[in-house]
Amino acid sequence: MKKKPTFSGSQIPGIIECPQSRIKPKIKIDSSGEPARIGNAVHELIAKRIDTYENPDIEKICLKHDVKRDDVAPLYFRALSAWRDIGDSLASPIVESRMSADLGKYTLSGKPDAMAIIEEHDALFILDWKTGRLEEDARNQIKAYLLIALLNGVYGGRDFTSYIGRVYHLRQSYAETIVLTKEDLRDFRETLDMAIVGRNKDTYNPGKACQYCNRAHECKAGTALIKSTVGSLTNGEYDSLTPAVVSDIWYSIDKIEKLCKAFKSSAKELVSEHGPISVSRTHEVSIRGENNAEFDMGKVRAVLGDDIFFAACKLTKTGLSAALKEAGISAKDMFNALLESGAMKYIIKPKFKARRKERAT
Numbered sequence: 001m002k003k004k005p006t007f008s009g010s011q012i013p014g015i016i017e018c019p020q021s022r023i024k025p026k027i028k029i030d031s032s033g034e035p036a037r038i039g040n041a042v043h044e045l046i047a048k049r050i051d052t053y054e055n056p057d058i059e060k061i062c063l064k065h066d067v068k069r070d071d072v073a074p075l076y077f078r079a080l081s082a083w084r085d086i087g088d089s090l091a092s093p094i095v096e097s098r099m100s101a102d103l104g105k106y107t108l109s110g111k112p113d114a115m116a117i118i119e120e121h122d123a124l125f126i127l128d129w130k131t132g133r134l135e136e137d138a139r140n141q142i143k144a145y146l147l148i149a150l151l152n153g154v155y156g157g158r159d160f161t162s163y164i165g166r167v168y169h170l171r172q173s174y175a176e177t178i179v180l181t182k183e184d185l186r187d188f189r190e191t192l193d194m195a196i197v198g199r200n201k202d203t204y205n206p207g208k209a210c211q212y213c214n215r216a217h218e219c220k221a222g223t224a225l226i227k228s229t230v231g232s233l234t235n236g237e238y239d240s241l242t243p244a245v246v247s248d249i250w251y252s253i254d255k256i257e258k259l260c261k262a263f264k265s266s267a268k269e270l271v272s273e274h275g276p277i278s279v280s281r282t283h284e285v286s287i288r289g290e291n292n293a294e295f296d297m298g299k300v301r302a303v304l305g306d307d308i309f310f311a312a313c314k315l316t317k318t319g320l321s322a323a324l325k326e327a328g329i330s331a332k333d334m335f336n337a338l339l340e341s342g343a344m345k346y347i348i349k350p351k352f353k354a355r356r357k358e359r360a361t
């Protein structure tokens with residue numbers, strides 16, 4: 001019998017972004033670099049402290065993981081202070097306990113950094129320490145842990161009113177908290193099923209997830225994205241760049257994106273205060289009102305009937321044209337009917353854009 005695949009909680013953020021990242025790479029890459037070892041040392045220290053209430057031997061654990069005390073201690077002390085802030089409200093803490101849950105066609109497994117009960121809120125609490133970069137969507141990892149805990153029947157299968165997850169980004173001293181109900185976790189399970197065994201499972205979605213994906217070195221979709229993005233930033237010189245330079249540029253893209261966003265918002269402010277800015281002999285950036293169609297989907301369905309409505313929802317022009325033709329309605333009539341019934345209206349939205357300069361008359 002074919003063995004069920006198992007996915008770990010830490011894979012879940014990537015799988016939700018890009019379902020194809022769940023597949024194991026053919027060539028394995030060593031991921032035991034220094035950042036991973038620093039993370040392991042911090043996790044071991046804080047787990048020991050929570051579990052035994054005693055101060056762990058920092059030097060010894062740093063030696064074990066072959067990392068410097070100066071890289072580890074600040075993160076450990078931040079975790080310790082965060083734990084002390086909430087520790088009093090937590091009952092029956094469990095540290096780094098591996099759990100798994102059978103989700104039918106696959107198994108979900110995870111080892112949350114700490115789990116406890118918050119009696120005051122009748123809540124199950126799961127916590128995860130992050131020692132790396134902030135960009136990863138760790139909330140989906142925590143959701144996966146909460147789902148496993150729910151299905152696994154932790155704390156004697158107790159039925160909690162809420163399920164609270166918290167992610168501490170230790171490097172940035174920043175915490176994210178999510179509060180979910182059982183229904184939210186059921187919805188999350190559907191999202192997971194869709195990505196792992198459902199209709200999205202064959203989807204490649206190259207993007208941010210590629211930065212953390214262990215298939216990135218052999219994935220054509222990911223490579224194509226890197227090639228086109230790095231190529232566009234280097235005037236198409238991709239082929240003459242060394243892999244190290246490509247990787248540097250690729251990992252700097254987030255920073256570039258943030259700079260571009262900051263630049264765009266400053267430019268927007270300038271334009272709204274002082275009017276259009278000329279960017280070439282023929283073009284300027286300006287803010288002008290543009291007509292945007294807005295739909296009330298309930299009314300649209302009532303006006304169009306199910307056949308045309310669902311053809312329109314699929315957003316295929318041919319599907320829609322065929323449905324309209326069969327119903328003997330022209331596109332113009334359809335839009336008129338939508339406008340008259342109030343199912344569609346035009347609103348003017350300000351758009352910031354580079355445009356051809358208006359000629360003085």
Ligand code: SF4
Nearest residue numbers: 018206210213219222
């Ligand atoms: S490299 Fe990117 S596109 Fe390819 S599987 Fe991974 S996340 Fe998906």
